[in-house]
Amino acid sequence: MNKELMHLRVNGEEREIAIAPNRLLLDALREDLGLTGSKRGCDDSSCGCCAVLIDGAPMLSCVALAVSYEGREITTVEGLGGPGELDPVQEGYAEMGGAQCGYCTPGFMIATKALLDRNPEPSMEEIREALSGNLCRCTGYMQIYESVKYAIEKLRAKSATQVPAAR
Amino acid sequence: MAKNTNGYNIIGKPMAMTDARAKVTGLGKYADDLSVPGMLIGKILHSPYAHARIRSIDTSQAEALAGVKVTATGEDARNPYGILPIGHDERAFALGKALYIGDNIAAVAATTPEIAEQALDLIRVDYEQLPGWFDPEESMKASSNWINEERPQNIEKEYHHIFGDPEKGFGEADFIAEERYYAGEVNQAAMEPHATLAVWEPDNRLTVHSSTQVPFYLHRTIASVCEMPMSQIRVIKPLIGGGFGGKSEIIPLEVAACVLAKKSHKPVKITYTREEVFLAHRGRPITIVYLKVGLSRAGKITAVRARVIQDGGAYCGYGPVTVLYSGALLGAIYDIANVQYDGFRVLTNKPACGAMRGHGTVNVRFAFESILDQLSHQAGLDPLEVRRRNLLKAPCITANSLRVTSYGLPECIEKVFERSGWAEKKGNLPYGKGVGMACSHYVSGAANPIIRSNMPHTTVHIKIDRDAAVTVYTGASEIGQGSDTMQVQIAAEILGVSTDRIKLVAADTELTPIDLGSYSSRVTFMAGNACLNAAKDMRDQIVAAVARKFGCAADDFEVKDGRISHKSDAGKSLSFDEAVTVALEFHGALVARGTYAPPETARGGKFKGAGVGPSPAYSYSAQVAEVTVDPETGQVRVDKIVAAHDCGKALNPLTVEGQIEGSVYMGFGQALQEDMIWKDGRLMNPSLLEYRIPAAKENPEIESIIV
Numbered sequence: 082m083n084k085e086l087m088h089l090r091v092n093g094e095e096r097e098i099a100i101a102p103n104r105l106l107l108d109a110l111r112e113d114l115g116l117t118g119s120k121r122g123c124d125d126s127s128c129g130c131c132a133v134l135i136d137g138a139p140m141l142s143c144v145a146l147a148v149s150y151e152g153r154e155i156t157t158v159e160g161l162g163g164p165g166e167l168d169p170v171q172e173g174y175a176e177m178g179g180a181q182c183g184y185c186t187p188g189f190m191i192a193t194k195a196l197l198d199r200n201p202e203p204s205m206e207e208i209r210e211a212l213s214g215n216l217c218r219c220t221g222y223m224q225i226y227e228s229v230k231y232a233i234e235k236l237r238a239k240s241a242t243q244v245p246a247a248r
Numbered sequence: 249m250a251k252n253t254n255g256y257n258i259i260g261k262p263m264a265m266t267d268a269r270a271k272v273t274g275l276g277k278y279a280d281d282l283s284v285p286g287m288l289i290g291k292i293l294h295s296p297y298a299h300a301r302i303r304s305i306d307t308s309q310a311e312a313l314a315g316v317k318v319t320a321t322g323e324d325a326r327n328p329y330g331i332l333p334i335g336h337d338e339r340a341f342a343l344g345k346a347l348y349i350g351d352n353i354a355a356v357a358a359t360t361p362e363i364a365e366q367a368l369d370l371i372r373v374d375y376e377q378l379p380g381w382f383d384p385e386e387s388m389k390a391s392s393n394w395i396n397e398e399r400p401q402n403i404e405k406e407y408h409h410i411f412g413d414p415e416k417g418f419g420e421a422d423f424i425a426e427e428r429y430y431a432g433e434v435n436q437a438a439m440e441p442h443a444t445l446a447v448w449e450p451d452n453r454l455t456v457h458s459s460t461q462v463p464f465y466l467h468r469t470i471a472s473v474c475e476m477p478m479s480q481i482r483v484i485k486p487l488i489g490g491g492f493g494g495k496s497e498i499i500p501l502e503v504a505a506c507v508l509a510k511k512s513h514k515p516v517k518i519t520y521t522r523e524e525v526f527l528a529h530r531g532r533p534i535t536i537v538y539l540k541v542g543l544s545r546a547g548k549i550t551a552v553r554a555r556v557i558q559d560g561g562a563y564c565g566y567g568p569v570t571v572l573y574s575g576a577l578l579g580a581i582y583d584i585a586n587v588q589y590d591g592f593r594v595l596t597n598k599p600a601c602g603a604m605r606g607h608g609t610v611n612v613r614f615a616f617e618s619i620l621d622q623l624s625h626q627a628g629l630d631p632l633e634v635r636r637r638n639l640l641k642a643p644c645i646t647a648n649s650l651r652v653t654s655y656g657l658p659e660c661i662e663k664v665f666e667r668s669g670w671a672e673k674k675g676n677l678p679y680g681k682g683v684g685m686a687c688s689h690y691v692s693g694a695a696n697p698i699i700r701s702n703m704p705h706t707t708v709h710i711k712i713d714r715d716a717a718v719t720v721y722t723g724a725s726e727i728g729q730g731s732d733t734m735q736v737q738i739a740a741e742i743l744g745v746s747t748d749r750i751k752l753v754a755a756d757t758e759l760t761p762i763d764l765g766s767y768s769s770r771v772t773f774m775a776g777n778a779c780l781n782a783a784k785d786m787r788d789q790i791v792a793a794v795a796r797k798f799g800c801a802a803d804d805f806e807v808k809d810g811r812i813s814h815k816s817d818a819g820k821s822l823s824f825d826e827a828v829t830v831a832l833e834f835h836g837a838l839v840a841r842g843t844y845a846p847p848e849t850a851r852g853g854k855f856k857g858a859g860v861g862p863s864p865a866y867s868y869s870a871q872v873a874e875v876t877v878d879p880e881t882g883q884v885r886v887d888k889i890v891a892a893h894d895c896g897k898a899l900n901p902l903t904v905e906g907q908i909e910g911s912v913y914m915g916f917g918q919a920l921q922e923d924m925i926w927k928d929g930r931l932m933n934p935s936l937l938e939y940r941i942p943a944a945k946e947n948p949e950i951e952s953i954i955v
Contacts (some may be wrong), residue, residue, distance in 0.1 A: 118274020158274035182728025183271030184489025221913030
């Protein structure tokens with residue numbers, strides 16, 4: 082299949098790549114853009130390791146064609162925060178044991194980020210629900226919940242200090 | 249969470265993993281994330297038949313396809329290999345016969361994955377189908393058409409052990425239960441599918457980056473299969489996305505990538521699809537347990553007899569060790585004088601099983617704990633109380649010659665008794681609800697290495713130079729369990745510095761000394777002790793130089809909080825940086841080393857098969873599960889699991905709790921929803937959609953207790 086030039090907006094940057102129209106978004110990210118943080122864990126959209134945010138909503142990049150997402154805002158794990166400024170979600174997974182082998186972690190963090198963006202105070206049931214599209218083989222999920230709670234606390238503290246300034 | 253830390257600054261306190269930031273930023277590299285210029289993509293052709301003679305293979309059309317750089321078949325690498333010295337029955341690619349659906353027939357390397365896939369379709373293989381063996385109890389009756397001609401009746405290995413006098417023991421029993429238990433087959437299903445990048449170097453050496461728990465065994469195997477000296481091969485373990493035993497022996501893609509790289513003189517990467525992960529397998533075998541146990545009226549186990557049949561698949565793998573573990577840890581958790589064990593490892597035309605988490609012990613434990621409940625019921629005793637009445641009196645030597653030193657099982661039982669509300673709940677919950685309990689134990693590393701030798705099981709080097717950074721060189725393989733962090737903690741604790749000062753270089757055969765690998769729960773005990781010894785060696789070298797400078801004895805100094813200070817003379821104190829300079833002036837170079845080998849007394853008995861089961865220490869656990877059963881549908885829901893675990897001193901409570909919860913989770917998955925479904929040797933559910941490991945919604949609440 083012939084390659085075509087296209088533009089993807091990834092982690093706030095405009096990127097130009099030449100890819101075949103059947104290129105999966107996951108492969109475009111990993112192979113063409115060198116963003117290997119998103120992982121492939123299955124071949125049938127059952128594990129969630131490849132999840133990315135499309136305009137803020139979590140999506141599986143292994144079942145998405147890259148061409149379909151021109152002009153959309155794509156956020157990968159690399160876009161959540163770098164070594165200099167970790168996102169509270171990343172901090173939570175690092176500090177509380179949410180990442181053991183770390184392979185499912187990017188997908189879990191994307192799902193967590195999407196959840197907390199739309200619902201900063203989720204109940205335990207809402208957390209479980211939001212994370213049930215992802216599979217983790219290491220943790221038994223308990224420390225993942227602790228990681229999410231850590232991020233919630235951190236965000237709460239952050240917004241508490243920000244609100245007066247905004248007013 | 250943190251218990252009494254006994255004066256430690258770092259040990260015993262929860263610590264985030266040292267590689268956590270690499271993982272949460274997505275910047276850490278796993279094997280499939282690696283690429284090098286000119287890299288080819290390799291793909292493997294798998295057998296479509298469960299048992300077939302290979303008459304011929306023609307790769308010429310594949311080779312003619314533009315973009316294909318190399319193909320390989322069995323003729324390209326004839327040396328057999330296998331993880332056990334007694335089981336070298338695998339080859340890079342099948343020679344003569346294909347033994348299971350998915351067996352490795354040939355491989356190609358091409359410039360793109362699409363071309364490589366296309367090339368596989370162009371390889372012509374002429375097969376002559378043979379009848380297959382799929383049921384282990386049928387397979388072991390085979391009088392002809394054996395899977396491996398050197399294994400009559402398709403029996404890979406059998407062991408027969410008698411300890412004490414089982415017949416007499418059954419004679420003394422007031423209650424006897426006899427049952428057949430069947431445990432289905434499960435796969436590790438680590439989230440990372442296996443991947444290997446084999447790079448042919450300009451100086452005709454081979455560098456192998458692979459998702460392995462055992463870089464050292466991989467190193468040996470590649471040398472043999474590729475007919476190269478070990479000194480010309482470098483094995484590097486990148487980040488590993490979970491192991492659980494699925495990466496603890498040599499996996500076919502590792503060998504295939506190296507053979508293709510050597511033949512093409514190019515870098516070749518192979519990454520398994522999830523289906524290929526299931527076909528490479530090495531999971532927990534189907535285990536059939538015929539179990540008979542006797543109990544006295546007083547609740548004492550009088551005798552045990554077990555006949556265990558394991559469906560090992562088509563190759564040996566860890567098989568003999570797996571079936572020996574089933575016997576060795578069957579009775580040794582309790583005080584049982586009379587045990588008979590007959591274990592059979594049987595070949596079938598299915599992918600090879602391996603050393604999945606709790607190697608060989610899990611399914612027999614399930615059977616044993618189940619029958620113990622049944623006997624407790626027969627005897628009118630509380631099952632938890634029956635466990636209490638059969639405890640070992642440690643320290644002791646078990647009937648099968650295992651040396652037990654510390655024995656935290658009693659405390660584990662009491663903890664789950666309290667925290668689960670056992671006394672209030674047992675027998676008192678409404679219809680459809682109940683609590684149950686079970687105990688288990690496991691080795692902290694095998695006392696005897698796979699390849700017998702008198703060399704240490706693990707070695708750690710430490711180097712300090714003018715930057716005063718402490719670099720720990722360890723062969724131990726971090727696979728997500730926290731092995732790197734554990735060694736950083738130990739080195740920092742002993743040298744009295746913060747963990748930031750420790751740099752850790754791990755699992756690279758060119759840079760790091762040997763460690764046997766991440767299996768049999770051995771790393772914290774063995775690599776941890778080697779690291780402790782190396783750090784002490786380094787500390788003593790530094791202190792010796794400082795003491796000499798001040799004209800004092802080394803014993804007068806303590807190493808703490810980044811300083812080396814005289815215990816009673818505050819004027820005689822140097823910062824760590826200053827002390828390093830003094831030590832470099834005195835010693836010239838600061839290099840330390842530590843090793844660990846299990847003591848002679850921990851290496852077990854002398855009978856055939858006694859080498860499996862002995863360990864320098866055992867861990868113990870007890871669990872209570874609260875379960876709801878829907879009386880209409882029979883659906884089982886696990887509401888909560890309380891798990892207490894004695895692993896010795898928990899060096900990092902954060903990761904220990906993670907390990908407890910993860911293992912409870914995996915056991916839950918096997919008990920309630922995971923099962924590999926076979927039809928005539930074909931796996932019917934080779935995907936995570938159909939082989940369903942529990943997601944957050946299905947998983948019970950787990951309360952972990954460190955004993």
